[in-house]
Amino acid sequence: MVKIMSSARGKISTRSVNTVLCIALLLLSACAAPVSKYKSATKDEIDAEIRLQKEMVYQAFHNEGNILDNITFQILKANAEFCTENALAYGFTFWNIDTISKSDKYREIVENLYQLDHVFQINQVYTNTEDQTAQIKAGDKIIAINGVDVSSKSVKTKDIYKALSKTGSSHPAKLLLLRDNTEIETKTTPYNVCNYPLRYDYHDRIINAFANGRHIIMTRGFYQFAKSEEELAMAIAHEVGHNIMRHPGKDDENAALGNIANTILFNALKMTDFYLPSFVYEGIIEQSYMVNSVAFEREADYIGIYFAERAGYDTTNSIALWRRMSVEVDAEGIEKRSTHPAKAERFVYLQKTLEEIAEKRRKALPLIPEIDWDNTSEKDIHFKRPKSDTTIKDNEPHYGLNCGAACM
Numbered sequence: 182m183v184k185i186m187s188s189a190r191g192k193i194s195t196r197s198v199n200t201v202l203c204i205a206l207l208l209l210s211a212c213a214a215p216v217s218k219y220k221s222a223t224k225d226e227i228d229a230e231i232r233l234q235k236e237m238v239y240q241a242f243h244n245e246g247n248i249l250d251n252i253t254f255q256i257l258k259a260n261a262e263f264c265t266e267n268a269l270a271y272g273f274t275f276w277n278i279d280t281i282s283k284s285d286k287y288r289e290i291v292e293n294l295y296q297l298d299h300v301f302q303i304n305q306v307y308t309n310t311e312d313q314t315a316q317i318k319a320g321d322k323i324i325a326i327n328g329v330d331v332s333s334k335s336v337k338t339k340d341i342y343k344a345l346s347k348t349g350s351s352h353p354a355k356l357l358l359l360r361d362n363t364e365i366e367t368k369t370t371p372y373n374v375c376n377y378p379l380r381y382d383y384h385d386r387i388i389n390a391f392a393n394g395r396h397i398i399m400t401r402g403f404y405q406f407a408k409s410e411e412e413l414a415m416a417i418a419h420e421v422g423h424n425i426m427r428h429p430g431k432d433d434e435n436a437a438l439g440n441i442a443n444t445i446l447f448n449a450l451k452m453t454d455f456y457l458p459s460f461v462y463e464g465i466i467e468q469s470y471m472v473n474s475v476a477f478e479r480e481a482d483y484i485g486i487y488f489a490e491r492a493g494y495d496t497t498n499s500i501a502l503w504r505r506m507s508v509e510v511d512a513e514g515i516e517k518r519s520t521h522p523a524k525a526e527r528f529v530y531l532q533k534t535l536e537e538i539a540e541k542r543r544k545a546l547p548l549i550p551e552i553d554w555d556n557t558s559e560k561d562i563h564f565k566r567p568k569s570d571t572t573i574k575d576n577e578p579h580y581g582l583n584c585g586a587a588c589m
């Protein structure tokens with residue numbers, strides 16, 4: 182028998198404890214030692230599997246980033262006429278090895294996987310851009326733009342934009358591409374888009390998406406929770422809705438009327454959507470903000486459904502995302518309002534918007550969200566008042582979108 186409480190003075194003897202630990206360890210290791218005669222693996226075999234898995238990890242978030250980027254592009258392009266904050270975007274994204282940080286642990290993997298070197302190459306060609314990108318393919322090397330050689334090692338992303346902008350916003354840029362040792366000459370004109378690029382936070386598994394006035398941010402947790410491109414489109418369009426209706430700015434103003442502590446928290450929070458860790462919510466949810474936020478959320482939902490539908494996404498089924506949020510993530514939110522409308526309430530309002538859109542389609546009316554222009558102006562929001570008799574002019578060219586994977 183092993184005596185643990187051995188000391189006459191009522192203390193545990195160090196020697197006894199050591200003995201017990203040694204015996205316990207011996208027993209444990211004897212029990213835990215594997216006895217199956219499985220085959221051994223070489224270091225090379227394990228290293229090869231490590232490499233393969235790392236490649237799969239990178240490919241996954243690269244593909245996810247491109248999918249999100251493409252959906253965002255469709256929404257920003259289809260609704261450009263309503264945005265006062267515009268940018269020009271070509272129907273493709275490009276990258277080279279220097280767009281991957283030298284400290285990025287995936288740099289060498291990316292280099293091999295995508296044959297990336299210092300010559301810029303096409304990363305992704307957006308869908309529905311055949312009018313401008315029919316001859317461009319992912320992987321094409323960009324050799325020259327508008328007669329300027331851009332194939333040297335010293336060329337940076339800004340030099341590519343500089344070369345592209347030589348022909349201006351409404352004239353096509355001349356591209357000289359290299360594909361399988363064959364030179365391809367083509368022309369491409371940029372699109373006018375709303376300037377709210379997406380940033381994909383692929384490290385974050387929390388289910389979250391938000392708008393900060395300039396960007397749309399989506400976490401990998403949200404990407405994986407969404408079940409279809411239509412659901413992702415609805416969420417992205419909702420965030421565009423926040424930005425175009427200037428909700429982040431308005432919330433700051435509203436919060437400034439409240440107490441200082443909450444203002445600081447709210448500014449840090451901005452228009453965070455969907456789900457945040459519960460500790461972030463603490464102390465922020467106050468009636469004054471709640472009312473405004475719920476109204477803003479409803480407005481972003483309303484604008485978002487229109488914008489997603491206008492970009493060609495059928496959102497009829499995607500509003501089920503909110504049902505799943507209730508069922509799988511936050512049953513509390515079915516009735517209870519936080520910064521967002523209660524889930525059940527939100528679902529019903531979204532259905533009403535879908536009915537409104539269906540009605541407009543039946544009557545062949547333009548799909549334009551109803552804005553109370555008597556009580557607001559396009560200066561208050563970033564929504565350009567639709568005027569059927571005027572042509573939309575491009576703003577000063579500033580290239581906001583074409584960073585693609587480099588923006589992730």
Ligand SMILES: [Zn+2]
Nearest residue numbers: 423454478481
């Ligand atoms: Zn929102």
